[in-house]
Amino acid sequence: MIFLKSFFSREVLIYSKKSSNVIGPVIFFLICIAFFPLAISNDPNELSRLAPGLIWICILLAGMLSIQTIFKEDYDDGSLDLFYVRRFSMLQVVLIKIFVNWIFTALPLILLSCLMVFLLYFPLEKLLNLIGSLFIGTLIISFFGALAGALSLGRNSILASAIMLPLSLPVLILGSSASTYSSENITFFILLLLALLFFSVPIISIACIGAIRLHYE
Amino acid sequence: MKQHRKNRIYVILFVGISILISIFLVFSALQENINLFYSPTDLKNNPPMSDRSIRAGGLVKENSLKRDKDSLKIKFEITDLKNTISVSYEGLLPDLFKENKGVVATGYFYSTSNEFIAYEILAKHDENYVPKEVKKALE
Amino acid sequence: MNKILGAITLFYHKLGSYPWFYSISSKLLPISTILAFMIFLLGIVWGIFYSPSDVTQGEIYRIIYMHVPAASVAQSIYFSLAIAGFVYLVWKMKMAGLFIKAMAPIGASFTILALISGAIWGQPTWGTWWVWDARLTSTLVLLLFYLAIIGLYSSFDNKKSADQAVSILAMVGAVNLPIIKKSVDWWNTLHQPSSIRIFEESTISSEMLYPLLICILSFYLMVFVFGLMAMRTEIAKREMTKDWFKKMVEKND
Incomplete structure (x- = not known):
């Protein structure tokens, strides 16, 4: 328990010291969103119809930027080696790292998506569906992203995206449907998203541990 | 060694319970009527x-x-x-x-x-x- | 019973040895190449020239003799990659990692063949080259997974870490593929259900079924041949400097 707490505060400290990790995805997300009305059309009807999909795609793309940071810095400065050599419980390390990364990179984007009611004319009555599905969906994406980041530690960043994006396809489909379709169908999609979350958390975190290990053999 | 073994049991429990919850959630989702x-x-x-x-x-x-x-x-x-x-x-x-x-x-x-x-x-x-x-x- | 188990274990250990595989595959290769070619020729000629045309689709349905075998092979290869990944991670069998490396490009090629032949088939019959339906989308994602495996492998300099990384990716991908397929499925599929049934009567008439089955068999043989070739090349690349390899090359000269 003490370990959990101190490791958690260590991670939080790192992220709060280096604000570029947090601001980067936010700027990217806003720019991406702003380009769609300019590139496609500024017709409110059309935009509000496309909004859920656009928000989801932009969140995924912004996620690509942040997955790099989950393990990379610790790998570069050697702290990851230390955790590994000192036989820390890697499961706890991985889970905490992913969760803190989610708090600092995905949570701001979720809050920003509320703005889309104005920017993309997203229907207000569906906002709660969107936020709910984003909460679960971004968590799953963080896990897939962590795996992609762990596999491609020290390699080029395009590779990590090429691994993460196809894996995230179910999240994209379920999440954007949850925010598109009427409220009678939403429980279905939310339940499935939750199921996917509970399914991927253990499997992906174990795969992550394996992926980290292979860099030390 | 003992601590190591204990950790392993926790990991197995963690995996097992999560997957059970996920199966339960899938079944409760399929109870919903959905129409696309x-x-x-x-x-x-x-x-x-x-x-x-x-x-x-x-x-x-x-x-x-x-x-x-x-x-x-x-x-x-x-x-x-x-x-x-x-x-x-x-x-x-x-x-x-x-x-x-x-x-x-x-x-x-x-x-x-x-x-x-x-x-x-x-x-x-x-x-x-x-x-x-x-x-x-x-x- | 113990004897059988012993034989299996022995075979398993032999399978893990490069020299044994290299010598046995050089014997298998010529026979299986001829066999694959003959059976392919038989199936294709029978299917295209001698099988009857379909009531609703006319002649265009004949693309089935390329499309179905290619799609079936593409999926099976991925499945085998996942198994190899599991074997590699659990028992650290070198050959399993090499298998993934060798088979991934072959699988990707057959996936592309399935996608292209499917598009050519879809245009006249459904009225579109492409629909975002469950089977088509999951095949496309299958291709993406193959490409990710190839890309991930080539990004490592150390073969051992590369093998381990692609093993993990192959397994995670195999778990994810059914989920992807199911999640697209809610947009009701356009693709017809499969016509070849194992436990009940197939919905394809037998005159068309036999050539199709022969074609499928020939595609699997083809994969076997290509797989052997690719694995031999990979072994040669990895073991170039080893004694047994040098000796063998000298002997053959």
Whole structure:
């Protein structure tokens, strides 16, 4: 328990010291969103119809930027080696790292998506569906992203995206449907998203541990 | 060593419980009635809002196909043998589009006029493959 | 019973040895190449020239003799990659990692063949080259997974870490593929269900079924041949400097 707490505060400290990790995805997300009305059309009807999909795609793309940071810095400065050599419980390390990364990179984007009611004319009555599905969906994406980041530690960043994006396809489909379709169908999609979350958390975190290990053999 | 073994048990418990929860969630999701593909009966009973494109499907009703003489506009009816909706479409039809055969239309449904304006018509063909001669002999 | 188990274990250990595989595969290769070619020729000629045309689809349905075998092979290869990944991670069998490396490009090629032949088939019959339906989308994602495996492998300099990384990816991908397929499925599929049934009567008439089955068999043989070739090349690349390899090359000269 003490370990959990101190490791958690260590991670939080790192992220709060280096604000570029947090601001980067936010700027990217806003720019991406702003380009769609300019590139496609500024017709409110059309935009509000496309909004859920656009928000989801932009969140995924912004996620690509942040997955790099989950393990990379610790790998570069050697702290990851230390955790590994000192036989820390890697499961706890991985889970905490992913969760803190989610708090600092995905949570701001979720809050920003509320703005889309104005920017993309997203229907207000569906906002709660969107936020709910984003909460679960971004968590799953963080896990897939962590795996992609762990596999491609020290390699080029395009590779990590090429691994993460196809894996995230179910999240994209379920999440954007949850925010598109009427409220009678939403429980279905939310339940499935939750199921996917509970399914991927253990499997992906174990795969992550394996992926980290292979860099030390 | 003891701590190591303890850790392993925690990991196995963690994996097992998570997967059980996930299976439970999938089953409770399947209890929900969900509808993204509409048959004519669905469209009649609880019509979706017309601002969103949907997919509707069924059989093309016999003798319902009407072609416009000067353009590619066509009108036909889709039936699921209980209810029918009329569909209008402008464009080329796939080869397998025939009366009494399956069809999937994507477009907007207007419940007030019971009309479906399609922007895409796809023919659905079944998994049966029968030689021509055999078919003739059967008939 | 113990004897059988012993034989299996022995075979398993032999399978893990490069020299044994290299010598046995050089014997298998010529026979299986001829066999694959003959059976392919038989199936294709029978299917295209001698099988009857279909009532609803006419002649165009004949693309089934390329499309179905290619799609079936593409999926099976991925499945085998996942198994190899599991074997590699659990028992650290070198050959399993090499298998993934060798088979991934072959699987990707057959996936592309399935996608292209499917598009050519879809245009006249469904009325579209492409629909975002469950089977088509999951095949496309299958291709993406193959490409990710190839890309991930080539990004490592150390063969051992590369093998381990692609093993993990192959397994995670195999778990994810059914989920992807199911999640697209809610947009009701356009693709017809499969016509070849194992436990009940197939919905394809037997005159068309036999050539199709022969074609499928020939595609699997083809994969076997290509797989052997690719694995031999990979072994040669990895073991170039080893004694047994040098000796063998000298002997053959």
